Amino acid sequence: MHTERSTPSIWTALAVLSLFLLQAINAHTIIVYPGYRGNNLQTNGTVAEANGLGQAVVNDTSIFPYGMMWMYPCGGMPTSTNRTKWPVQGGAISVQPGWFQGHATAFFYFNLGLGATPPNMSHPMLPPFQIIGPSANPYPGTFCLPQVPLPANITVNVGDLATIQVVETAKHGAALYNCVDIEFAEPKDCVQVTPDNCFNSSDIQFANVYTANLTSAASITSTTLLSFTPLVAMSLWELLM
Template identity: 60%
Template sequence: MTIQTSISSWATLVVLLCASLTHAHTVITYPGYRGNNLNTNGTIAEANGLGVAYNTKNGSLYYPYGMEWIYPCGGMPTSTNRTKWPINGGALAVQPGWFPGHETALIYVNLGFGETPENMSHPVVSPFQITGPTNNPYPGTFCLPQVPLPANISVKAGDYATIQVVEVAKHGAALFNCADIIFADDHDPEIQEVTRDNCFNSSDLSFQYMYTTSAIGTSGVAMVKPQSTLLALVPIMVAVFFGSFL
């Protein structure tokens, strides 16, 4: 187990990884993501139209759309290098714009429990929309300084879990990325301090909230129940409040 580096170090790593790639993806910068899944190879024809397919020639896998299209965790296996994360919830920072087409995107955050989670079925924040500066790849991060645990879930120090961030582009494609964590007491000195250097909201990113309305008729799908609307505001409200003191 190691303490993850700051967001600036991760940003440098991502730039180097993406320099030779046609496509790049989202990156969880705090806590550090599961591993390098910035891989796009093969063609759609070679994969027979699938997101992932077996290459019989050399035993490798084709990812014509990129690994991050694969559920769960963008095609990456469980990591043995886990970040300590507070048992009462902690921070999460994401670079959402390393993939073209993400001027607008929906963000979901969920948890899977155990050393190798069977699924990522525990939402921890209400889904929200980001609005970026351009439809081309762009730098910048958003920060949720206090991501809570799901309701009625309790953990103890030493328990394993995985945080999954899902980014849904406007055309409906979803990107998956994960960070493997080990829960620790809130005051454990090995938990990296959250500062404006490793968890911040870039000035060129804005946020929209999902809401429900009856104005579009009964065929409209309610994305968030009316009574949940205020809850949907909490993560960003906390982020803004947190940022004012950094």
């Protein structure tokens, strides 16, 4: 069920304004709630200067010719010193997904890394799902998962440190990374979730991601491909059930 609002929230207004100001630098995903490590909406240098690398040091300056957010694990940003409190039994995550050219469709992954500086982000919090946006151009809008659980077989305590990683993959396979460093806390000690910081825009739809076993490349026929095409649109509420 999508939550439609009769008047734009402050988050939507800020998203529209930010899109207007940042289109020239190809902005990417933003974690609206509970927050994110910092401003990694930066693209500098050229591919030639970086010799084809996603990150390089030129004249003692780090350059990101494709943009910082392409860098694993957290879009080129180091671990935060100022952490966000997040509920010890799981909680909301809200994302603005359409800040990058070409994300009319995209897959999303939510992972957890444990510890003050996680060695990896290898604990999936949810199965991957697809979003269907209104345009291949940058667009405003937010989706919110109101109750993202902890990964299976993971137990944490109040005061434990971790990092939530949000990954958005474009239709050509490239991935955008964003993170928020958290401290697990009791819900009463966390920023309140409200309709202003956790809502689903009516022009963003959702679909399941399916897999199939194919015995060989010869098995992939036009009929087979057509059978994979229909995706069942669903709400985030249904996704969490």
